Amino acid sequence: MTDVHIVGAGAIGLSFAHSLSQRHNVSVITRTFPSHKWNISEHQETKPINATPVALTPSLSLSITNCFICVKAYQVSQAIADVLPYLSDNANIFISHNGMYDLSEVIKQLTPNQALFFISTARGALKLDNHHVKITGYGDTYIGACNLRAHTMITRVFETFFKGILSECFIHEDITLLRWQKLLVNIAINPLTAIHQIPNGQLRQPKFSATILALLNEACTVANKAGVKIPLSAALDSAYLVMSRTSVNFSSMAQDIKHGRKTEIEAICGYVVTQGQSLNVPTPRNAQILQALTNKH
Known part of the structure; x- marks a missing residue:
C-alpha cells in the first residue's frame, strides 16, 4: 500500500480514486473541500469513496510520489504548475485527459528521475453532483510511457496501480x-x-x-x-x-x-x-x- 494523490475531482478522477483506494492510501487534491464524503454508484450499489480531500497551500508540507492528473486538456498546464513544487524527485506522474496536449512542455519541467505516463481510458463515468459519481460504462484502459524514466518504470507501476485494480487494463508500447x-x-x-x-x-x-x-x-x-x-x-x-x-x-x-x-x-x-x-x-x-x-x- 502506497500514497496516491489525484488532481481533479471530476467523474474520471473520482472513479480512479475509488478503484485505487482498494489497495492504496488515496488523497484527492481539490480547490474546494467537499461538504460531505464523495460517493460512487456502481452495479446498483452506492458506497463512499475512501479518499481524503487535500488543498495545496504554501504552508503545506507534502511530498507527492504518485500523482494522477485527471483534468481537462486546457487545465493540464495549471495542474502541473500547482503540484510541481510538491513532487518528490522520483515521482510518478500519470496524466489522463481528452484530446491532445503538448506533453513535451510537461517533460521539460521534470527531473530525470521523474516518470511521466499517459492514461487512455474508455471507462464511462458521470458526475451526478459535486459529491456523487456513477459508473456508466466499461472499456479498456491503457497506460503508456512518455519519457525515458517512465519506460524503465512502466512494468512496475502497471503491477502496482493498474493490474487487478482497473478491469481490462494494458500497457501500450507506442505513446503517440x-x-x-x-x-x-x-x-x-x-x-x-x-x-x-x-x-x-x-x-x-x-x-x-x-x-x-x-x-x-x-x-x-x-x-x-x-x-x-x-x-x-x-x-x-x-x-x-x-x-x-x-x-x-x-x-x-x-x-x-x-x-x-x-x-x-x-x-x-x-x-x-x-x-x-x-x-x-x-x-x-x-x-x-x-x-x-x-x-x-
Missing part, C-alpha cells in the same frame, strides 16, 4: 499511437453528443454515420500524413465499440455544454484542424464542428 487512438474516439463521440445532448449510444443511429465517417476520415488522413498509421476502418471500429460499451453515458463535453462550461473542443477537433493546416490536409468537417462548439462557449 495511443494518444491518436484516444483522440479519434473523442472526435467521433464528444462533439456530436455535445451538440445534440444525447448519450453516447445514440450516435449509433444511421443519421449520424455520415458525419462520424467524415470527421474520422479527415483525422485519419492527418494522422497518416504525420506518420501515425491508423486505418479509417480501425478508427471506426474503436469509436463504435466505445459507443456500445458506454451507451448510457453522457460524454464530458455533453456535460460541459449542458452546464455552460468551457469544452475541450480546441484539443479535439481544433487539434486536427491545426495539424491539417500545417500538413496541407483539408479538414472542413472538423473545422465546422470546431466553430459550432466554440460559438456555444
